[in-house]
Amino acid sequence: MAPRRISGRGWGIKVTAIPRVQQNEQTRGQTPIGKCCAWGLTPYVRWGAGAVIGGVFLWASWHKLVEPEVFATAIFRYQLVPYVMINALAIVLPWLEVLAGVCVIAVPRYRRAAALVLLGLLVVYTAAVVINLVRGMDTDCGCFSSAAADPIRWRHVWRNAGFMLLALMAFREPRQRPACVEEGGR
Amino acid sequence: MKVRRALLQSSVSAQVVVLIVAAVVCGAVASALHPRGIPWVGEWARRVEALAERDGIPVVGLARVKELTDRGGGMILDARSVESYAAGHVPGALSLPRGTFYETLVGLELLLSREELVVAYCSGPECDDALAVALWLREQGFAQVALFVEGFEAWRRAGYPVEVGG
Numbered sequence: 001m002a003p004r005r006i007s008g009r010g011w012g013i014k015v016t017a018i019p020r021v022q023q024n025e026q027t028r029g030q031t032p033i034g035k036c037c038a039w040g041l042t043p044y045v046r047w048g049a050g051a052v053i054g055g056v057f058l059w060a061s062w063h064k065l066v067e068p069e070v071f072a073t074a075i076f077r078y079q080l081v082p083y084v085m086i087n088a089l090a091i092v093l094p095w096l097e098v099l100a101g102v103c104v105i106a107v108p109r110y111r112r113a114a115a116l117v118l119l120g121l122l123v124v125y126t127a128a129v130v131i132n133l134v135r136g137m138d139t140d141c142g143c144f145s146s147a148a149a150d151p152i153r154w155r156h157v158w159r160n161a162g163f164m165l166l167a168l169m170a171f172r173e174p175r176q177r178p179a180c181v182e183e184g185g186r
Numbered sequence: 187m188k189v190r191r192a193l194l195q196s197s198v199s200a201q202v203v204v205l206i207v208a209a210v211v212c213g214a215v216a217s218a219l220h221p222r223g224i225p226w227v228g229e230w231a232r233r234v235e236a237l238a239e240r241d242g243i244p245v246v247g248l249a250r251v252k253e254l255t256d257r258g259g260g261m262i263l264d265a266r267s268v269e270s271y272a273a274g275h276v277p278g279a280l281s282l283p284r285g286t287f288y289e290t291l292v293g294l295e296l297l298l299s300r301e302e303l304v305v306a307y308c309s310g311p312e313c314d315d316a317l318a319v320a321l322w323l324r325e326q327g328f329a330q331v332a333l334f335v336e337g338f339e340a341w342r343r344a345g346y347p348v349e350v351g352g
Contacts, residue, residue, distance in 0.1 A: 068217065068224045076230055079312065083230035090224065091217045096209035103205065113201030138267065 041169060050111055050170030053118055053163055054104040057097040060144050064094035074142025078128050097121065104170055115170035122167060126160040133157070234314050238333045243320045246305055246332045248340050251276065255346075260303030260330075263323075265315040266338065268352065276307065276341055277349040284308075284315040287322050303330040310339035 041049075064071040072090035075081055081089060096117060103114035125143070129152045132139045141150040196204070217223040229236065238245055254260045255277050262279040264271045271281040280297065282290055298304060304323055306316040320331045342348060 065216070067222070068220065069222060072224055072228060076233065076312075077314075084227050086230055087224050087228040088226050091213040091226065092206075092209050095212040095216065096206060099205050099208055099212070110201055110205070113198045113205060116198060116202055117205050136267075136269070 041172060046170055046172060047111075049166040050104040050115055053166040053170060054101040054114070056163060057101040057118055057121070061094045061097035061101065063144070064090070065098070068094075071142065074140060077139050077142070078132055079137065079139075080128055080131065093121070112171055112173070115167050119164060119167040119171060122160050122164045126157055126164070129156050129160070231311075234311060234317055234333075235335050237314065238317055238320070238335065241317075241321060243317065243324070244332045245335045248334075248336055248344055251305060251307070251334050251341070252344075252346060254303075254305060260305060261298050262334075263304060263306045263316075263319060264338075265306050265308040265319040266313075270309065270338075272350070272352040274338075274342070274348040274350050276338065277347055279307075279349070281352065282306075282319055284318050287319075291326065298328070300328050301330065302328075303332065304328055305332045305334050307334035307337045307341075310337040311335050313337065 068087075068090050071094065072086050075086050075089055076083075100114040100117040100121070103110035104118060107114070129141070133152060133154060139152050141152050141156055143150065143156065217226075235245055251262065254262060262276050263282045264275045264279045265282060265284050266275075267283050268281055271279075271283070275281070280294075282294070304320075306319045306323070308315040316333055316335075316337065320333050324331045
């Protein structure tokens, strides 16, 4: 039996219902795990998305941990943060990236919280880039490498939008949606 | 065990708080142990001036720059972008945006002598473009390089004449 297309809730994205499955009294009303979930994402896909975004952040955090002063200067050059907060952010943010990056990959219970943290970081970083692009400031990105000059451009915004999508995929609730159960699992 | 269970079973928002607190703790420990660790509060307001001091670039004030534009005796360089320069700059200043050093060196050598006083400025006390230009000029053998650290902001605020166009 071919999968039927039904409308799920997630921002108008179609959720594909799974074919009819055998169910007994215990499993009635439930959907087999890994078959029908939010956005049609299996746990593997969600974990994969989280692993990619977690890896990106682990990689990005490295130079910030090794050279806190360089990262502080990068924050300073964005000219958005009060001066008293620059160093504190330069000390804490890399560790937040590391912890969330590790958790989204390797700590299933913390996966959603970690994905939410990464999503928040991406939103803040991207907002900073957009503000300075609009202001016409030729700030260095300070995103990945401290050595190479990487002035902010709109491509950074599009790239971050992609990262945000990955973080959002990792954040999605694994709980099955009623629509899936009704349409596909009955 | 209670703590462990609480950490593992808490809601997403509580877990977010746990992650943030853990990051603060890790940051504090790492910052204390890091050989090039930074203090929690840095002196950013006077950062450019402090860097200039450290690197031995003399800092000149608004009055000195005004004197240069009125009576000559030195060259003024604008380290901001070409667009900012065109929108308005200190009269008589030359445009030398950071990052175009090597393209403009030949032209500069025709315009300036290496013994002449050269003063660089950018938008204000927080930009370090002028400092970068000053350091580079000194590297190229210019003997008297100075930094107008208050920058164009102070010039405009003082109500001094502004030259428009490139």
